[in-house]
Amino acid sequence: NAGVTQTPKFRILKIGQSMTLQCTQDMNHNYMYWYRQDPGMGLKLIYYSVGAGITDKGEVPNGYNVSRSTTEDFPLRLELAAPSQTSVYFCASSYSLVSGSSYNEQFFGPGTRLTVL
Amino acid sequence: AQSVAQPEDQVNVAEGNPLTVKCTYSVSGNPYLFWYVQYPNRGLQFLLKYITGDNLVKGSYGFEAEFNKSQTSFHLKKPSALVSDSALYFCAVPRSMDSNYQLIWGAGTKLIIKP
Numbered sequence: 586n587a588g589v590t591q592t593p594k595f596r597i598l599k600i601g602q603s604m605t606l607q608c609t610q611d612m613n614h615n616y617m618y619w620y621r622q623d624p625g626m627g628l629k630l631i632y633y634s635v636g637a638g639i640t641d642k643g644e645v646p647n648g649y650n651v652s653r654s655t656t657e658d659f660p661l662r663l664e665l666a667a668p669s670q671t672s673v674y675f676c677a678s679s680y681s682l683v684s685g686s687s688y689n690e691q692f693f694g695p696g697t698r699l700t701v702l
Numbered sequence: 703a704q705s706v707a708q709p710e711d712q713v714n715v716a717e718g719n720p721l722t723v724k725c726t727y728s729v730s731g732n733p734y735l736f737w738y739v740q741y742p743n744r745g746l747q748f749l750l751k752y753i754t755g756d757n758l759v760k761g762s763y764g765f766e767a768e769f770n771k772s773q774t775s776f777h778l779k780k781p782s783a784l785v786s787d788s789a790l791y792f793c794a795v796p797r798s799m800d801s802n803y804q805l806i807w808g809a810g811t812k813l814i815i816k817p
Contacts, residue, residue: 589745625711627792627807628746643804675745688734688753688796691805693745 587611589694591676597700598666606661606697608676616679617659618643618691619651621672628675634659635681666701673698704729706793708808715783715815723778723811725793733795735776736805737767740790749791752776763787783815 592607610617615636620628630643634653648670650662659678663670677691705728715721727733737749750761757769767778778791790810797804 625809627794627809628805629807630804633804677745688736688751690736690748690751691746693747695743695745 589676589678589692591674591694591697593697594695595698597702598663599702600666600668602666603662603664604666604699606663606674606676606699608659608661608694609657610659610676610678610692611657612678612680612692613656614678614680614692615656616681616691617653618677618679619649619659619661620675620677621645622675622696623672631661631674663699668701671699671701704795704797704806706735706795706806706808708791708793708811710811711809712812712814715813717785717815717817718782721780721783721787721813721815723791723813725776725778725808727774727776727793727795729795733769733776735767735769736794737761737765737776737778738792738794739763740792740810742789746792749778785815785817788813788815 589610618633619631622628629645631649632651634640637656640651653659674697676694679689679691707726735752738746739749740746749765750759752759752769760766765780769776792810793808794805797806
């Protein structure tokens with residue numbers, strides 16, 4: 586049981602380039618999340634998904650896109666990289682029995698450290 | 703609006719001494735509170751949560767947290783610190799009471815345990 590896996594671990598992008606951060610979970614969790622973590626700050630939610638085919642914006646969605654075609658995968662797309670997107674990105678997942686009301690723990694991947702120059 | 707605050711950027715404790723990492727909250731209604739830990743170059747790991755019931759919540763790695771409604775606090779504690787407890791600790795609360803997918807996170811407290 587690998588849990589939540591993310592690739593790549595590190596990436597350097599030039600301004601204007603695009604890339605996809607991959608996230609996969611093997612726990613059959615219905616909820617998945619993308620966060621960014623900036624130094625000295627708590628996590629900020631970028632996008633989340635409550636199941637395959639359903640995604641929604643979090644606190645800081647601008648400059649990002651997501652898709653959820655399967656339960657396992659939740660990739661995050663950066664279309665036009667900007668220096669403000671330099672951050673550590675975490676994918677997480679959790680399981681909820683009832684839509685909209687669950688306080689189960691979130692399981693996190695190891696993160697992707699992205700630098701945009 | 704729901705919020706959490708971690709008033710200390712860093713806490714230094716000698717190994718073997720008790721430790722406390724502070725968290726205060728502001729929520730409407732009954733609070734649901736979480737503690738997570740982040741070891742260097744790793745993702746966050748769940749430690750414990752308060753939903754309802756006993757004010758003292760026990761979690762992973764010997765940690766516990768005390769819920770205090772009158773002081774609106776949820777401090778993380780451990781009776782005897784280990785060097786391996788050195789990490790970044792985050793307190794969190796759901797943004798709204800009808801979902802948990804939007805957690806509001808504290809800024810984190812760096813815990814340093816000195817041998």
